[in-house]
Amino acid sequence: MIKEKLQSDVKEALKAGNAVKRMVLGSVLSAVKGRELDKRGRLSKTESDPIKLEELSKLNDEEIVEVLSSEIKKRKEAMDLYEKGGRPELVAKEGDELNILMEYMPEQMSEDAVREEVKKAVASTGAVGVKDMGKVIGVVMAKIKGRADGQLVSRLVKEELLK
Secondary structure (H helix, E strand, O other), X not given: OHHHHHHHHHHHHHHHOOXXXXXXXXXXXXXXXXXXXXXXXXXXXXXXXXXXXXXXXXXXXXXXXXXXXXXXXXXXXHHHHHHHOOOHHHHHHHHHHHHHHHOOOOOXXXXXXXXXXXXXXXXXXXXXXXXXXXXXXXXXXXHHOOOOOHHHHHHHHHHHHOO
């Protein structure tokens, strides 16, 4: 499970004195804990047994990949802003953090593989124009969740629908 790997890697980073990795993984674990608490709050309305509630509120690997994707998106956005602001040292710092996070993501699909999924989704949904973009993106993202960047999917869907 990804969570256990994150926890053990935080300990290893602490022992090795790798402050950047420890900080990045610590922030991911904190985000995971926050998401678990949110989930627990929602579940507590229907489940009263605290032991069962604790078990049900734990995130599965797919949900942890969503947290990682969110953290990766934050790093990419920060890199863009720092680049526009002429801060190359901060771009490099965010890039290092991004590389650490990418180690825990499932293998990413190539652009060609994503394009094939987009073509299949366009055919299966019967999409004919940009107005159907949301429908196609929904189908594609459900199928490739965590294995491709949402911006890439959006761009490829738009290209396919504008043909």
